[in-house]
Every structure is written in structure tokens, then in C-alpha cells.
Amino acid sequence: DAKTTQPPSMDCAEGRAANLPCNHSTISGNEYVYWYRQIHSQGPQYIIHGLKNNETNEMASLIITEDRKSSTLILPHATLRDTAVYYCIVRGHNDYKLSFGAGTTVTVRA
């Protein structure tokens, strides 16, 4: 029972912003939205997470809609090193389990 839906793949031009969508229409009030990415042959890496408000860190920005049913991860200036599989995960405070969906394969092109 997938809690999130992401497009399977997307391309992005180097230097441009990459906007990665995620639908989580069944999210409940205490569930956070997490984003991870996995660069080829490496373990997944945490990017950012949020509950209601938009969040920004040195890697990315996270925009969550007011109804919290969807979110967008923004990589402001994509580089070739951002080519990876990006996973959007919904996880509550009482959820010990951490499951991943198929994610979005993002290819940044020069």
C-alpha cells in the first residue's frame, strides 16, 4: 500500500531548477514528508523533511501544499552530480518502519 506516488523519471538541464513532485493524498496529520536520494552504487542519503511549512536547507527546498496532499522537492541549480533516484516517503512519529517506493530517476543533462 504505497503512501506516495512519484513520476518514474524526469530529465533536467544542468544549472536549471529541478522540481520533483510527490503525491501523498492519504497523509495523516502527524505524518512527515521525507526526501532521500540514491546516487548510483551508494546508500540512500537524507535530503530534507517537513510537516506543514516549507523547508529549505543547503541541499534543497521542500514545498508542501496547504492541504498536505502533495509536495515538491526543488533542487535550485541542478548539477550532473544530482543525477540520482529520489524517494519521497511519508512517515509518522509512531512509525518505526521505513519503506521506500520506486522513486523518481532524475537525470541531469549538460
Added chain:
Amino acid sequence: DVKVTQSSRYLVKRTGEKVFLECVQDMDHENMFWYRQDPGLGLRLIYFSYDVKMKEKGDIPEGYSVSREKKERFSLILESASTNQTSMYLCASSLRTGKAFFGQGTRLTVV
């Protein structure tokens, strides 16, 4: 920085062998996880543990068991390795809730 260390980067075992994959984390995290990753199938959760000696089945526990005798160490055990268990195995840890940190993975080949 949090460190999650998996004992081997590459491992080759024979069919029928008992295989231990070890994972150690240094941040006093309560939760630890074992995943396998295969082309086209993504990351699939095998087992997780939320405390010492506690374990829960993930989405694909068949053919595996786990052990968590100490908080920092979580072992994945293949009682009798089979060729369909050839895969990349990833370990992760996290606080009760919150971001997870992953090891670099162990590529296991069963011949």
C-alpha cells in the same frame, strides 16, 4: 557525522552456506533496518529493529533472520544462502523517528 558501517563491501558465498551480514552504527540510534536492492525492484525492507532484542518483519522477510544483541549492532542472517539472495544489501539506522542514515551496502553473490 553519523556513521553506519557494513562489515563487507563485496561478499561471495556458496549455496547452502550460513551468511552473516553485520552492521554497526555509532550514534546510539534506536532503529535499525536491513534492505535489499535489486534492479527494477527498488529498495525492499527485510527486517527492522526498534530496540535491543526487538525485531519486526519488513516486506520480504522470508529466508532471512536478524539479531540485535547490542544497540549499535544489527546482523542479517541467511540461514542457507540461495542464488536468489544474490543482491545488494543496505543497512540503515535512525532515531525513533527522523532521518535515517545508510551504510554503503554489501554486494552479496551466492554461487
